[in-house]
Amino acid sequence: MAALLRAGISSADGQPDGATAGADRTAPAHILDFLPAKRRRLIVASQSKDLRLKMARMVFYSFADAQAGIVDVGRRIAAQGWAPATAGNYSARTADGFAVTASGRHKGRLTESDILRLDGDGAVIGDGRPSAETALHLALYRRFPDAGAVLHGHSPAAVALTRAYPARIEWRFAGHEMLKAFPGVTTHKTAITLPIVDNSQDMAVIEAAVMPALNPPGVAPAYLIRDHGLYAWGADLDEAERILEAVEWLIAAELAERGFREKAR
Incomplete structure (x- = not known):
């Protein structure tokens, strides 16, 4: 890139x-x-x-680089089965605002014309309708000035976790080697918390629920929306993708472990 x-x-x-x-x-x-x-x-x-x-x-992509980067990451995420149909939305910080996926596009078939340009306040520059969840991306950029990219997927495992444990408001990952994929983590002898908030068609409701949950120490740069999917962010698209992959792996590993333990009883 x-x-x-x-x-x-x-x-x-x-x-x-x-x-x-x-x-x-x-x-x-x-x-x-x-x-x-x-x-x-x-x-x-x-x-x-x-x-x-x-x-x-803080990373600032040129708009052209943001377009190319989002198209590439969209194909890789779709190949994992984490963005079926037209699910998911991705964005990157640019020098004059943001680049974000257009609404209703299959993320494995994105072209550069499917990436829209937003100004610093989130208004579209030119034509197109951005993802309905753009407001959640903008909220993360406001909350984390060092965030350069935000990725949102709808994997079966991420959704299943929130449905199988409807009372959970967070999930704690501890002792996994994969925790070292998170920024600043150098040992498996630690734990990271993944917040879980309820879904809503009102993005302001989700924002109000999740922002306080991101304040405590030891919280992942990621969160789950129940019945919906996973948000992850990082300093740039590469880091955001690494965090998304790490959380997806951790979710799959925890669910598999519980399955094996049930069979062993």
């Missing part, structure tokens, strides 16, 4: 690349000039080291 633009802030100390102590906390001028005014002001005004470190990871 073509090179991506990143906000030029050093992750070592939260200062801009090449900055000296006391210097203005800004990204390099050429990056700032390329960003929309709203995002530029956010970087310049930020006084939070945590937010500055997150800004350091």
Whole structure:
């Protein structure tokens, strides 16, 4: 994939690349000039080291690269059986907004014309109708400034888990080697929590339910919507795909383990 633009802030100390102590906390001028005014002001005004470190990871695709990347990841996800019919929706952060899949498209047969351009507020630039769940993507980008891509699939295992355990509001994965697929995890001797929220045709209801569930430490960059499917996100499309695959594997492994234990009784 073509090179991506990143906000030029050093992750070592939260200062801009090449900055000296006391210097203005800004990204390099050429990056700032390329960003929309709203995002530029956010970087310049930020006084939070945590937010500055997150800004350091921010990825901005060109729209053309976002189109190509989403088409590619759509084919791979569809090949796994995680986006049947016209299910699923994908997006990536661009320098001037977002790229998102159009509504009603089979994700294994996407073309670049099926990827729509949105401005920084989520309004479509040009023609087309974006996925009905675009609002959930935008909510994640607002909540996680370092998120560069969001992927949503409808795998049988992910849906089955939420239906088989209707009282669960989260699922805890512990002790799996696959946990090392998540950013910052270096050992299997840990645990990650996957929130589960109820489905709704009102995206604002889902957003209100899931955002508080993403606050505690140890929560995965992913969540399940009951009877619906899995959302996962990452710094770029590659990381988001890795997280989606890891969660899908963990779900399948946990369900298989329970099946074997039942047979062993």
